Amino acid sequence: MRKMKKRVAVTGIGIISPLGCSVETFWHAVSNGVSGVRSISQYNAKGLPVKIAAEVADFNPNGHFGKPYEFNSSLSMCFDRRTNFALAATEQALKDSRLSMDILAEANVYLGAGEGPNRVELISMLLAPLLAEDSSCDEARLFSSPVAEEFALHDLLMEATAPASLIAKNYGICGEVMTSLSACAASSQAIGEAMRRIQNEECQIALAGGTHTMTAALDVLGFARLSALSPGNGDPQKASRPFDRNRNGFVLGEGAGMLILEEFEHAKKRGAQIYAELIGYGASSDAYRVTDMHPEALGAVSAIEAALNDASIDPQDIGYVNAHGTSTLENDRSETKALHTALGKYAPMIPVSSIKSMTGHAVAAAGVIEMIASILALNERVLPPTINLETPDPECDLDYVPNKARAANFDVAMSNSFGFGGQNVALLVRKGELNG
Amino acid sequence: MKKRIVITGLGAVTPVGNDVESFWQSLVETRSGVTAMKAETTDDLLPVYVAKVKDFDLTRIGLPSRKLKMMGRPAQLMLAAAAEAGRMAGLDDNPKESLLKRCGIVVGVGMYNADISEFVRTLKAAQNAQPNGSAQIDIEYFSRAAATEMFPLWLLRHIPNMVAAHTGIMMKMRGVSNTVMNGCASAAFAIGESMRLIERGEADVMLAAGVDSRVNSMSVLRYLKLGWQVEGTDDDPATVCKPFDQTAAGFVSGEAAGVLVLEEYRHAVDRGATIFAEITGRGAGNDAYDVFHPHPQGRGLSKAISQCLSQNERASEIPDVIFASANGIPEYDSAAAQALRGTFNTWGISPSVTATRSLIGHTHAASFALDAIAAVKSLNGNIVPPTINLENPIDDFDFVLDEPRARPVSTAMVNGYGIGGHAGALLIQG
Numbered sequence: 093m094r095k096m097k098k099r100v101a102v103t104g105i106g107i108i109s110p111l112g113c114s115v116e117t118f119w120h121a122v123s124n125g126v127s128g129v130r131s132i133s134q135y136n137a138k139g140l141p142v143k144i145a146a147e148v149a150d151f152n153p154n155g156h157f158g159k160p161y162e163f164n165s166s167l168s169m170c171f172d173r174r175t176n177f178a179l180a181a182t183e184q185a186l187k188d189s190r191l192s193m194d195i196l197a198e199a200n201v202y203l204g205a206g207e208g209p210n211r212v213e214l215i216s217m218l219l220a221p222l223l224a225e226d227s228s229c230d231e232a233r234l235f236s237s238p239v240a241e242e243f244a245l246h247d248l249l250m251e252a253t254a255p256a257s258l259i260a261k262n263y264g265i266c267g268e269v270m271t272s273l274s275a276c277a278a279s280s281q282a283i284g285e286a287m288r289r290i291q292n293e294e295c296q297i298a299l300a301g302g303t304h305t306m307t308a309a310l311d312v313l314g315f316a317r318l319s320a321l322s323p324g325n326g327d328p329q330k331a332s333r334p335f336d337r338n339r340n341g342f343v344l345g346e347g348a349g350m351l352i353l354e355e356f357e358h359a360k361k362r363g364a365q366i367y368a369e370l371i372g373y374g375a376s377s378d379a380y381r382v383t384d385m386h387p388e389a390l391g392a393v394s395a396i397e398a399a400l401n402d403a404s405i406d407p408q409d410i411g412y413v414n415a416h417g418t419s420t421l422e423n424d425r426s427e428t429k430a431l432h433t434a435l436g437k438y439a440p441m442i443p444v445s446s447i448k449s450m451t452g453h454a455v456a457a458a459g460v461i462e463m464i465a466s467i468l469a470l471n472e473r474v475l476p477p478t479i480n481l482e483t484p485d486p487e488c489d490l491d492y493v494p495n496k497a498r499a500a501n502f503d504v505a506m507s508n509s510f511g512f513g514g515q516n517v518a519l520l521v522r523k524g525e526l527n528g
Numbered sequence: 529m530k531k532r533i534v535i536t537g538l539g540a541v542t543p544v545g546n547d548v549e550s551f552w553q554s555l556v557e558t559r560s561g562v563t564a565m566k567a568e569t570t571d572d573l574l575p576v577y578v579a580k581v582k583d584f585d586l587t588r589i590g591l592p593s594r595k596l597k598m599m600g601r602p603a604q605l606m607l608a609a610a611a612e613a614g615r616m617a618g619l620d621d622n623p624k625e626s627l628l629k630r631c632g633i634v635v636g637v638g639m640y641n642a643d644i645s646e647f648v649r650t651l652k653a654a655q656n657a658q659p660n661g662s663a664q665i666d667i668e669y670f671s672r673a674a675a676t677e678m679f680p681l682w683l684l685r686h687i688p689n690m691v692a693a694h695t696g697i698m699m700k701m702r703g704v705s706n707t708v709m710n711g712c713a714s715a716a717f718a719i720g721e722s723m724r725l726i727e728r729g730e731a732d733v734m735l736a737a738g739v740d741s742r743v744n745s746m747s748v749l750r751y752l753k754l755g756w757q758v759e760g761t762d763d764d765p766a767t768v769c770k771p772f773d774q775t776a777a778g779f780v781s782g783e784a785a786g787v788l789v790l791e792e793y794r795h796a797v798d799r800g801a802t803i804f805a806e807i808t809g810r811g812a813g814n815d816a817y818d819v820f821h822p823h824p825q826g827r828g829l830s831k832a833i834s835q836c837l838s839q840n841e842r843a844s845e846i847p848d849v850i851f852a853s854a855n856g857i858p859e860y861d862s863a864a865a866q867a868l869r870g871t872f873n874t875w876g877i878s879p880s881v882t883a884t885r886s887l888i889g890h891t892h893a894a895s896f897a898l899d900a901i902a903a904v905k906s907l908n909g910n911i912v913p914p915t916i917n918l919e920n921p922i923d924d925f926d927f928v929l930d931e932p933r934a935r936p937v938s939t940a941m942v943n944g945y946g947i948g949g950h951a952g953a954l955l956i957q958g
Contacts, residue, residue: 139671163754163820197816207639207688215647216665222648223655223663231566231745232573234644235752244753247746248820248947251639252688252709257819257948266831269814269950270717273637273688273707281706285721288728309667313674314683375730377633377705379696382598382684391702394629398730513693515705 097291100370101359101524104189104352106181106301107464110146110345110451114184119468122476123497127329127450129343135309141316144324144331145307146345146452148177161249169245171254172208177348177457178255178303179262185350186263189364191297193263200295201256201269202286204278204302206456208250210310218243255303267295273456276416277375277511278302279349280459280519284373286353296355303348304456312344318383320420332453333480334417334446335424335488342418345452349460365524368467371504372405372520374398382513385422389430392508395516396434399506403520407435410442410520411502412475414466415492416510417446418453423510428488430508443500445493449479459509463519466505470523473501531727535956536801537617537789538901539609543579543782543889546588547612551898552905555913556932560766560887562780565748574760576752577768578743579782579889581605591698600640600685601741603694605785610695610735613787618801619699619733630732632703634721635692636714638740638893641747642686650677691739703731712853713812713944714738714893715786716832716952719900720810722790732795738897741783751781756857769890770917771854771883772861772927779855782889786897788904805904808845808939808955811835815949822860826867828951829853829943833871836941836953845957847941849880849912849928851899855890855946864945865923872925879941880933881925883915896944900954903940907958910937 107114110128111121121128128146137143153176160168171179186193218240221233234240248254253271260269272278272285279302286300306315315321322341324331332343359366376398378391385392400407416427424446432439447465454461469475474497481494502523509517540547543561544554554561563582564575586596589607596604614620619631653673654665684690689707696705704725710717715738722734742748751757758768758778770776796803813831817823837846850868854861872878884902885891891898906912912933921927938958945951 136666136668137671139668141675161819201814212667212670213665216651216654216670219644219648219651220663220665222644223652230644231576231748234745235573235576235749240749241753244750247639247641247750248754251711251947253711253948253950254819257711257814257950260814260816260949261819264816266814266816266827268720268812269710269948270721271709273709274692274705275687275689278689285706285724288724292724292728309671310674311683313671313678314686317675317678317680318683375704375706377693377696377702379628379700379702382690382693382697394702511689512687513689513705514696515689515693 098293099356100287100290101354101356102351102367102467103354103359103364104185105367105464106184106350108148108151108177108181109347109461110148113151122447122450122465123474125477125479125495127479129328129331129452131328140309140312142312142321142323144328144343146343147307148346163245167241167245169249171249174208174303174305175255175258179258181301181348181350182259182299185352189352195297196263196265198267198295199265199297199299200267200286200289201259201265201299202282203256204272204282204456204459205252205255206273206304207252209305209308211246212309214239214243214246274515275511275513276455276458277509277515277517278456280509280517281375283351283460283463284375284517284519287370287373290353290355296358298353299350300353301350301460302457304454305346306344306455307346315344322419330480332419332449334419334449334478335485335492336481337483337485339419339421339424341420343452345454347454347457347461349457349464368470368524369522371522372399372403374402374518376516378514380514385426385510389426391514391516392430392510393433396430396518399518399520407438409504410506412469412505413442413444414462414505414507415444415446416508417448419448425487428490431490439490443475443491443493445476445478447476463507466507466521470505473499475500532793533723533726533790533807534793534796534803535788535805535904536791536796536803537613538904539613539787540898540901541581541605541609542784542898543581544887546584548901555884555887555902556911558914558916562765562769562889564765574762576748576760577758577765577780578748579780580743581783598681598684599694602637602640602739603691605741606691606695606737606739607698609785609787610699613735613789614699617789628700629702631701632705632725632731633692633695633701633735634706634708634718636708636718636738636893637688637691638742640686640741641744644745646678650674653677710950711948712892712895712946713950713952715896716944716954719954720812723807723810726790726792732792734790735787736790737787738894739785740891740893742781742892743783748781757781767917769856769886771856771886772921773918774920774922776856776858776861778857779890782891784891784894784898786894786901788900805907805956805958808957809836809839811953813951817949819949820947822863824863826863828949829864829867829945830870832951832953833867836955837875845939846875846877847879847939848937849906849940851903851940851942852881852883853943853945854883855885860946862922869923878926880912880928882912882928884913886916896942896952899942903942903956906937906940907956910934
């Protein structure tokens with residue numbers, strides 16, 4: 093006989109986003125159609141082909157997040173933005189959950205992340221000795237560069253594993269600590285895999301989320317050269333316009349989100365607030381092209397179908413879809429096609445919105461930020477809008493909740509994440525019983 | 529009934545051989561993969577040793593050069609290893625659509641540092657364009673120069689999940705794809721994730737892999753300056769990496785790809801696949817300690833090992849041999865030895881111990897996959913590959929020293945442990 097799967101509750105939320113560094117400020121902005129996209133302010137972006145991004149504006153790493161990491165007696169350095177975002181979101185989520193800290197030793201951590209931002213000024217100082225005309229024996233010059241030690245530690249702290257490892261250290265988590273790097277799907281995949289661990293009784297508590305910053309110069313350059321970004325000429329706040337006919341690429345963003353996932357009975361027994369219940373997870377890959385989605389969105393369709401099947405629900409049970417909706421010509425068209433195929437005749441009746449119109453694309457952190465928006469939408473009974481949807485695209489013919497939030501009482505939301513490279517994840521979440 | 533998971537294919541591209549057979553032959557014939565980073569040396573610099581993949585023939589992948597150009601070295605190594613594993617598992621001969629939909633990929637990866645030549649070119653162009661010719665590079669000029677000097681698809685070589693994406697496309701596999709990074713134990717976690725997908729019924733066949741390439745000057749600089757890589761020396765390259773030795777002075781940074789085809793037992797039997805071994809236990813843990821220094825008692829590894837052993841349903845079969853995680857960094861080797869000592873005492877066992885990194889070098893995210901492959905070969909051939917350069921061991925385990933040892937091997941355990949405090953353990957039976 094098949095064992096009953098355990099149920100998975102969401103009992104804590106933390107968020108650091110371009111729209112605010114608390115659940116309240118984030119929700120206020122996202123439900124009021126506020127854009128977080130601005131001219132890049134972290135560094136001089138004048139020489140870049142794209143000069144806009146959705147930066148986290150009001151984040152101050154304080155207390156232990158601000159303290160430099162001491163690798164040894166002579167070498168220390170502060171953690172980068174992405175790591176600090178993750179730590180801050182984790183702290184918020186754990187406080188919110190009111191879990192006692194001693195229970196965390198057996199918890200699991202599953203984080204979607206990317207590598208930390210490169211520091212161009214440090215690279216140029218490191219390589220300065222090699223710029224002389226006669227640069228024979230490169231390694232000898234390189235290894236004796238005056239900033240070689242500093243670069244070495246910077247390069248180590250950039251590792252994608254740093255945020256998750258540091259969370260484990262800070263809270264004494266000796267259970268499994270994982271980092272997933274499936275690009276734009278990473279944090280959704282992390283949430284899905286963490287959910288499975290609780291369902292299958294590998295752990296009772298899991299910290300699941302993501303963190304990323306891809307607003308540094310080399311990231312903006314890299315994506316701009318792939319022609320993936322909106323050039324954002326004119327008003328930056330109008331640049332991210334998912335499903336609009338005049339969309340022309342995505343806007344890079346940054347941030348972190350953390351969810352405390354808990355075995356349902358465990359949460360109930362301790363009287364925890366249950367925001368929502370994770371009920372479905374489906375994943376697939378396109379195996380098509382590294383830079384393009386499958387034109388018929390086959391991978392996306394199988395991920396959505398797998399999630400529905402996993403949750404044992406039908407398309408008409410879905411009350412809201414939080415789209416991947418990047419604002420590229422291709423994604424928004426293919427995603428619309430995928431929703432038509434997977435949801436059939438119910439697709440036109442189910443509202444779909446993309447908060448990337450406001451948050452930009454936080455890449456590895458996008459999935460969790462959008463899952464948080466979906467959970468808040470369930471609880472607040474309000475659908476966040478797709479802003480900048482001014483000119484309809486005949487190929488994008490669903491109800492995208494254009495420009496203004498909408499009141500809606502519904503039970504189940506779906507959040508889609510389709511990663512660059514062809515990984516597709518769909519998650520289904522149901523309103524929490526105790527909040528009901 | 530829990531699903532049984534078997535290994536039906538292997539693939540490897542390593543510093544000691546570019547396919548599974550030559551990799552294994554080098555191990556049992558005690559051939560080191562360590563060589564000088566640069567062919568010629570000068571007075572300025574003693575030779576720095578690395579463990580590179582040699583004579584890697586890109587045509588083996590059978591892709592046009594415009595496709596290869598957008599791949600980083602890790603993706604190229606991975607594709608060759610995946611192709612070998614696919615052939616060995618019989619997945620290359622026109623597999624059915626229904627099978628491909630249930631084939632997934634999880635790759636454990638590392639960080640792939642940029643080649644400095646591209647940066648140097650960009651920085652030179654920026655410097656020339658700057659009005660005052662200042663040595664200090666202005667980011668505005670750097671950005672403008674990069675737009676013309678850097679390879680347009682440069683980012684694609686460095687995005688970590690591209691390794692899995694390219695592999696999925698080549699193998700036409702449309703099941704779940706994931707990319708994980710857990711320091712030196714990355715491949716252990718890739719195997720764990722793959723096993724779970726099969727156990728949960730979400731896949732029938734998984735490519736579980738580890739790949740990393742850390743032999744270019746930026747990567748080597750990192751490890752030299754952190755004191756983890758053996759310093760430049762003119763000693764014989766084969767002698768410098770000394771895992772578990774009291775005089776160990778660091779690892780030799782390397783590159784490799786290792787792939788295991790994991791498959792649900794019934795599925796493998798039904799399609800007539802050759803079964804090389806079965807995975808009967810796995811464990812994972814974290815030090816929850818300083819992120820870039822190990823817990824002195826190897827807390828994370830201890831936890832991984834005990835979880836792995838207690839999960840083993842054929843508990844009577846204790847490991848005959850341990851493929852240890854030691855790589856030559858004294859603090860990590862010592863922590864790993866403490867964890868093993870504790871395990872041996874608790875379970876009352878004294879298995880043979882070997883550290884293949886003495887021969888292979890440290891292939892980081894790939895290292896656990898290579899040891900898992902070596903463990904399978906060891907089970908199949910009843911021979912344990914040796915540890916070299918171990919004259920003054922830090923513990924008195926039953927090390928397999930200098931020469932391969934013929935002995936019955938019915939159970940092997942593989943350990944992974946390293947930065948981030950991540951640890952993994954796997955039990956493989958013949």
